[in-house]
Amino acid sequence: MTTRELKIKSVEYRKKILKYICNAGAGHTGGSLSIIDILNVLYNRVMNVSPDNFDDPGRDRYVQSKGHSVEALYVVLADKGFFPEEDLLTLCRYQSPYIGHPTRKVRGMEQNTGGLGHGLAICAGNALAAKKDGLPLRVYTVLGDGEMAEGSNWEALMMAAHYKLDNLCAVLDYNKQQITGANADVIGLEPIRKKIEAFGWAVCEVDGNDVEALTETLENLPIEQGKPSFVIAHTVKGKGISYMEGVLKWHHGVPSPGQYYAAINELDTAFQALTEEKIGV
Amino acid sequence: MLDQWVSTGKKATRDGFGAGLFEAGKQHPEVVALCADLVGSLKMEAFIEAFPERFFQTGISEANMMGIAAGLATGGKIPYTGTFANFSTGRVYDQLRQSIAYSDKNVKVCASHAGLTLGEDGATHQILEDIGMTKMLPGFTVINPCDYNQTKAATMAIAEHHGPVYLRFGRPSWPVFIPESLPFEIGKALLLSEGTDVSIFATGHLVWNALEAARSLAAEGISCEVINIHTIKPLDEEAVLDSVSKTRCVVTAEEHNRFGGLGDSIAQVLTRRFPAPQEYVAVNDTFGESGKPDELLDKYGLGIKDVIAAVKTVLTRKQ
Numbered sequence: 001m002t003t004r005e006l007k008i009k010s011v012e013y014r015k016k017i018l019k020y021i022c023n024a025g026a027g028h029t030g031g032s033l034s035i036i037d038i039l040n041v042l043y044n045r046v047m048n049v050s051p052d053n054f055d056d057p058g059r060d061r062y063v064q065s066k067g068h069s070v071e072a073l074y075v076v077l078a079d080k081g082f083f084p085e086e087d088l089l090t091l092c093r094y095q096s097p098y099i100g101h102p103t104r105k106v107r108g109m110e111q112n113t114g115g116l117g118h119g120l121a122i123c124a125g126n127a128l129a130a131k132k133d134g135l136p137l138r139v140y141t142v143l144g145d146g147e148m149a150e151g152s153n154w155e156a157l158m159m160a161a162h163y164k165l166d167n168l169c170a171v172l173d174y175n176k177q178q179i180t181g182a183n184a185d186v187i188g189l190e191p192i193r194k195k196i197e198a199f200g201w202a203v204c205e206v207d208g209n210d211v212e213a214l215t216e217t218l219e220n221l222p223i224e225q226g227k228p229s230f231v232i233a234h235t236v237k238g239k240g241i242s243y244m245e246g247v248l249k250w251h252h253g254v255p256s257p258g259q260y261y262a263a264i265n266e267l268d269t270a271f272q273a274l275t276e277e278k279i280g281v
Numbered sequence: 282m283l284d285q286w287v288s289t290g291k292k293a294t295r296d297g298f299g300a301g302l303f304e305a306g307k308q309h310p311e312v313v314a315l316c317a318d319l320v321g322s323l324k325m326e327a328f329i330e331a332f333p334e335r336f337f338q339t340g341i342s343e344a345n346m347m348g349i350a351a352g353l354a355t356g357g358k359i360p361y362t363g364t365f366a367n368f369s370t371g372r373v374y375d376q377l378r379q380s381i382a383y384s385d386k387n388v389k390v391c392a393s394h395a396g397l398t399l400g401e402d403g404a405t406h407q408i409l410e411d412i413g414m415t416k417m418l419p420g421f422t423v424i425n426p427c428d429y430n431q432t433k434a435a436t437m438a439i440a441e442h443h444g445p446v447y448l449r450f451g452r453p454s455w456p457v458f459i460p461e462s463l464p465f466e467i468g469k470a471l472l473l474s475e476g477t478d479v480s481i482f483a484t485g486h487l488v489w490n491a492l493e494a495a496r497s498l499a500a501e502g503i504s505c506e507v508i509n510i511h512t513i514k515p516l517d518e519e520a521v522l523d524s525v526s527k528t529r530c531v532v533t534a535e536e537h538n539r540f541g542g543l544g545d546s547i548a549q550v551l552t553r554r555f556p557a558p559q560e561y562v563a564v565n566d567t568f569g570e571s572g573k574p575d576e577l578l579d580k581y582g583l584g585i586k587d588v589i590a591a592v593k594t595v596l597t598r599k600q
Binding site: 057061104110111112113114115117118120121122123124125126127128129130132133151152155156158159162163 | 334337350353354355358379
């Protein structure tokens, strides 16, 4: 998929995220909009995983440690063909498998997550098993910035560096906000780069809402041989919807019908600009 | 039958774990082991020496160890985690719940130094709530073997069982009385001695105390049926009912808080299917302290005399 196609995908994904969250009347809107470009690049450009090879032990793995932004992951998995997209009309409803956090009841989902601070250790274990078995697969996780306060993450960071798991990549969805407020006000995360480097990981920073920059980074892993890779993806919570960007209430907020149509209009305009750009070329 | 179960010497159940882990490693190439800096305490040296590439030291990071184990299981391994019982449960309960139980990961959580009998380290390390915590997790199998041989056999058996297991054992030297050749059947109660007056259901170290109590009571003309419940979950309900429908009264014995342990599991079955008077030999909702194993068992009401007293009490309540 080309960069322009990825950009178009991101707009389409944002529309779908809003559609299904509004239909459900629940969801993690802001976080889903900040993570979506990372998932787009991982699933459409970087990872070797699809419905055809999902049972193959050699497939690449993705575990969403920040499980709350599951709506974005559902939209991407549907687009990859793991299940019919219209299933998402049951999101968060009684008896639906599409519950509020990742579950393996949904095909394409590698791991049940939700409570924070779990995904990185699981991914490190999976990467360790792959190394022992000589499988060339890579294991990816996305961590939330608020989630970095969980001590279990720092245990797993030590472990992964000790075992030189350079087949492991953690991406930090660094939108600088969590449910209570700015990370910096809740519990300071900085200097995050120095901290992770001090734990023995190779670190790089990237614009996490720029699919081109993400592709460049994620297609060239590991950052350093013999070290696990940590990608600090600077993102914007609510990215793509101007009235949501950086506004705390959209952590969990569901747009009203009027707000929904305003958001769709904004995304349609972005979509149009991208397709015109394509025609121009 | 009571005379059949004689002590052939003393060994720690944790040594049985170490021996069983080594055998499981030989039999199953998928078996891997992890330890949070307690290799010597868990007696894991033989496995590590034989299979260094299949052992992962995690350092003192138990939550991480459970997550790593879940990830290794995803990669097709059969991970055995080794640390003390309190660090295997209370410290990492969310990992057991979300990353292992809810995700149906084939992880064997192997826990030494359970209960009061670890002795000198005292209350922080003497977990008495771990059976309750683990049996409440959907999908978990909970096993508390009674001696060296049974622990060794259980450690080998769980490799062939798919699903999360909590295997609980202890530190002290303890009588060995189960024959080495006796196969371990998960979920199957072991009838040690037939009796007619009272059913004693015991698990872990307290099985020996139950046998000793039954021998003493036999001399007084009281006939005890002694049943070893090594698998607390899934519980062998039919074995419980078969016995209690005959004896019509029950004593349960365990090295655990009276809330949430074996006694409550038995009581729940009887309440539903065959109500009968029951006495608990268990710790009465308190924390432990330092001391020798026998001193502590006596002080906290888990001694042979306490089993005898419980039998006599329950017989007065029998209708």
